[in-house]
Amino acid sequence: MVKKNLWLVLSAALLAFLSVMLFFKIQERNLTIKLNNHNLSEDAYAITLKDRMTIEQLDNKLQNSSKTDDIQVHYQDKKRKNITYFYGIGNFSVPPLVKGNFFAAADFQSQVDVAVVGQSFEKKLYTPKDQSYLKIDNRYIPVLGVMGNHRGSDLDKQIFISLNEKQRSSMLANDFRIVIDGKRSLNKKTLKNLLNASDIRYINHKHFLIQQDSWAVAHWEELLGLALVALAFFSGVFICLLPVRKHYLEAVFLKKDVKKFIFDEWQSFALFNALGIVFGIIAGLLVFDITTYVIIFVFNIVVYLLINCLYVAMLKKQTEKLGKGD
Incomplete structure (x- = not known):
């Protein structure tokens, strides 16, 4: 027994x-699966705007609304698929980091661009002293941290950039693929009315599951x-x-x-x-x-x-x- x-x-x-x-x-x-899609959840929305709007104007609309807390906005470059201009509000989702830090609120008000890069770029960074830099378009951008984990993902090849205030006020949001993701599910109607969007839809779910969806x-x-x-x-x-x-x-x-x-x-x-x-x-x-x-x-x-x-x-x-x- x-x-x-x-x-x-x-x-x-x-x-x-x-x-x-x-x-x-x-x-x-x-x-x-999440990291393969820019650390976005399957509840993230792709936004198409009706009106011409700068990145700063769109960011301010979201920042000034009481209904859009704890969100991240991705302005994805349509030509260079590995570059995303990032803006965050409140306590947004942060990807895993192998070193350094992710963007803080002060970085979105900075006078200079700052970046967080995937771990495949780590060896390509220029580090003269304590600060690392990434060379893009013949200029060096300070790097805050390196994203990734031990399993590896598509995020390893991505570059997130927080734009300086001057660029945010001059660059059109319409020129980018705009994706908005909340720490909690966002209300589709609220976003559409707030941004006067012509189209708002969930991002392609096959990225989260695989081809067979x-x-x-x-x-x-x-x-x-x-x-x-x-x-x-x-x-x-x-x-x-x-x-x-x-x-x-x-x-x-x-x-x-x-x-x-x-x-x-x-x-x-x-x-x-x-x-x-x-x-x-x-x-x-x-x-x-x-x-x-x-x-x-x-x-x-x-x-x-x-x-x-x-x-x-x-x-x-x-x-x-x-x-x-x-």
Whole structure:
């Protein structure tokens, strides 16, 4: 009995740990998909303006509105796909950095351009002393930080530039692909009215998922892994039922009630599986840097409830057969 209970705890802990690892892999892949699209969420809007408007005018409209907090605006160069002129308001989403800092509020009011570059440009930077510079169009732009992570993404090849005030007041926003993204979902009608836009639509979702536009296809390896984890949990039910005949005969010899026998067997199964799952999840959360916990708990709780239901159903079926002398 001790060996069985120990096996239950260890196997459940291992499977729960593996589930945390797989959800961490999904988290990493989701981040890579996001970074492949300029660190924009799938709720970002592409804006087409009706009227001619400078970058400064558009920025000011957004800045002065109480309905557009915590947003980032990307003015994407239509010819040079790796250059984006960036403007942020409030607590906007920041990409991962391998060194340095991202833009702060003061950088959007600067008298000089400043940049944050993808990590593929790191070795191309000119660093005479403590400050690094990026050479663009025969001029050197101070670099605040380097974007990227260990997995690598299209963001590694991007250059984000915060324009100086003079350029913002002279460059037309209409000349760029304008994308606006909020930390929370933005209201389409509010943006359209505020900017007098002729068209506003979600950016192409295929950039977030892959060509087949399917989240499941993009994460098929992790989903297969989770299916195998669930299958392993269910396989454990049948393994735990192997010694039932022996336990049942012992219970009959001791004149134990059948319902009491079923309850005791299930109680042991449920308790040690629960302990294992809790230990496995805790170990996984300590090892992996998880940002969203809910789905991990939901997956493990659902699997736990299902294997308990299956165990009780199979246990009742076996005891009925044994009671009939089969």
